[in-house]
Amino acid sequence: MKSLLTALAIAIGATAVQADTMKMAVTTSFNNSGLSEVLLPAIKQDLDLDVQLLIVGTGQALRLGEAGDVDAILVHSKKAEEAFVAKGYGTHRREIMYNDFVLIGPSSDPAAIAGAKTAKQAFEMIATAKAPFVSRGDDSGTHKKELALWATADLDPKAFGDWYKAVGAGMGASLNTAAGLDAYIMSDRASWLNFANKADLALLFAGDKVLFNQYAYIPVNPENFTHINKEAAAKLETWLVSDRAKELINSYTINGEKLFTFNAEQ
Amino acid sequence: MNDIWAGLTSAFWLIATGDADLIEITMRSLQVSLSALFIASFIALPLGTWLAIRRFRFRRTAIAVLNAMMGLPPVVVGLIVYLLLSRAGPFGVFGLLFTPTAMIIAQVVIITPLIASITHQAMRDLWAEYHDLLISLNTTPMRRILTLITDGRRALLTAALAGFGRAIGEVGAIMIVGGNIDHATRVLTTAIALETGKGDFALALGLGFVLIGLALSVNLIIHALSRTERRGRW
Numbered sequence: 001m002k003s004l005l006t007a008l009a010i011a012i013g014a015t016a017v018q019a020d021t022m023k024m025a026v027t028t029s030f031n032n033s034g035l036s037e038v039l040l041p042a043i044k045q046d047l048d049l050d051v052q053l054l055i056v057g058t059g060q061a062l063r064l065g066e067a068g069d070v071d072a073i074l075v076h077s078k079k080a081e082e083a084f085v086a087k088g089y090g091t092h093r094r095e096i097m098y099n100d101f102v103l104i105g106p107s108s109d110p111a112a113i114a115g116a117k118t119a120k121q122a123f124e125m126i127a128t129a130k131a132p133f134v135s136r137g138d139d140s141g142t143h144k145k146e147l148a149l150w151a152t153a154d155l156d157p158k159a160f161g162d163w164y165k166a167v168g169a170g171m172g173a174s175l176n177t178a179a180g181l182d183a184y185i186m187s188d189r190a191s192w193l194n195f196a197n198k199a200d201l202a203l204l205f206a207g208d209k210v211l212f213n214q215y216a217y218i219p220v221n222p223e224n225f226t227h228i229n230k231e232a233a234a235k236l237e238t239w240l241v242s243d244r245a246k247e248l249i250n251s252y253t254i255n256g257e258k259l260f261t262f263n264a265e266q
Numbered sequence: 267m268n269d270i271w272a273g274l275t276s277a278f279w280l281i282a283t284g285d286a287d288l289i290e291i292t293m294r295s296l297q298v299s300l301s302a303l304f305i306a307s308f309i310a311l312p313l314g315t316w317l318a319i320r321r322f323r324f325r326r327t328a329i330a331v332l333n334a335m336m337g338l339p340p341v342v343v344g345l346i347v348y349l350l351l352s353r354a355g356p357f358g359v360f361g362l363l364f365t366p367t368a369m370i371i372a373q374v375v376i377i378t379p380l381i382a383s384i385t386h387q388a389m390r391d392l393w394a395e396y397h398d399l400l401i402s403l404n405t406t407p408m409r410r411i412l413t414l415i416t417d418g419r420r421a422l423l424t425a426a427l428a429g430f431g432r433a434i435g436e437v438g439a440i441m442i443v444g445g446n447i448d449h450a451t452r453v454l455t456t457a458i459a460l461e462t463g464k465g466d467f468a469l470a471l472g473l474g475f476v477l478i479g480l481a482l483s484v485n486l487i488i489h490a491l492s493r494t495e496r497r498g499r500w
Contacts, residue, residue, distance in 0.1 A: 023364060023447075028463070032463070032464060050449075052364070052445075052447045052448075052449075052450050053447060053448065054364065054445040054446075054447060055445075055446065055460075056445075066354070067352045067353050067354035067355075067358075068353035068354060068358075069352055069353050069354075069363050069364070170463050171463075172462070172463030172464045172465055173462070173463050175465060176462070176463075176465060179465075194464065195464065195465045196464060196465040196466045196467070197465030197466075197467060198465075225353055227353065227361060
């Protein structure tokens, strides 16, 4: 019993904090893409900085920034980001890169969206066919984008029937649901390519410019809190817009498909 | 069925190759849940015993509240602890959010009522048996609590193991207060949730089998150390 207690005491004491670390809230889509696994080791190597990622939806990422629980955020919802900076929670917004959204659905394609000319038209076809559609429903960047697309087609998801399922979950969990229900879903390309449980789903529509998905980096305003690691946040920003990051981001592929395009102003 | 088989294979390979990440998150799972168990037992065992022997006005209410708190939803506990520990919250200055300490705090809140309630149940029966003896010996309340804890240790072990079981398998609260940060707060259960999200069911299930194996080993080790379930001994 005594040795057990000693082991416990050591275990409690081992909760040590590492020296040069910062916390960054990122979206599930960024992490699911696998790009973070390429960038983080490079950041560690170049800057000797441990970036701890909190993988959440854009809505929660912004809340974490507001409360000062992270040092920076990397998200993709322009309107919400601009409001965040305007309210003084972040110092500025720096565009880093973009990827695109794609429409996924059952390979039989009951709503025939593969033949659609625009994203707007594809959404109208799904609504007309009342084909099952899984929505993130979690106030994430992807969810906001999806709502904006329904709005451009003059459709209101609140008025939809049973076929519209807001699951309130991350990208991966939502894709799992769509796979189980054989439903349509909008996903970022990266999450889709990395998703292992594709079942009968297939990529049906992509390429419309409105589906582009801009990621931006926002350091949390250090004036609101005393503990924000602003030096690390600034170092990370410089690194993210550097040629080294550009090369890593542009050369990242899954199954030979390029996922992200670097477009930061250097 | 294929997925389950793939999960078993994946669990086997993870363990056979001594996967470094697996060892890290397993150790963290153990560290968090055992710490929580230790602290919670320290509070709950005397509390449950005290409730069994002490008569006071709101005793029934206190016990009812305790029993109801066994069913505390972990997500709600997680959210409350999160709001308290957030930089914008009352305990924000300590910077505890998204650390293993925050996860331990949440788990202590979740398992303390469970351990205290089971302890109270067991101690009430034991007290009925010991009541006359301990009263006639004119013992102090502290002495009575210690005697009951010592003689009822096997029931208390069950209470503690139930608490450990709830802690090690818990995901809702520690996901919120820990944030599932790689190499900092990722534990077995949050890793399982993450891999499920990625659609990698084989790895998720593999980690699940590791978790089950871990819970089983801890139970066996504690039983062996405390020499219960052996002939002629308590």
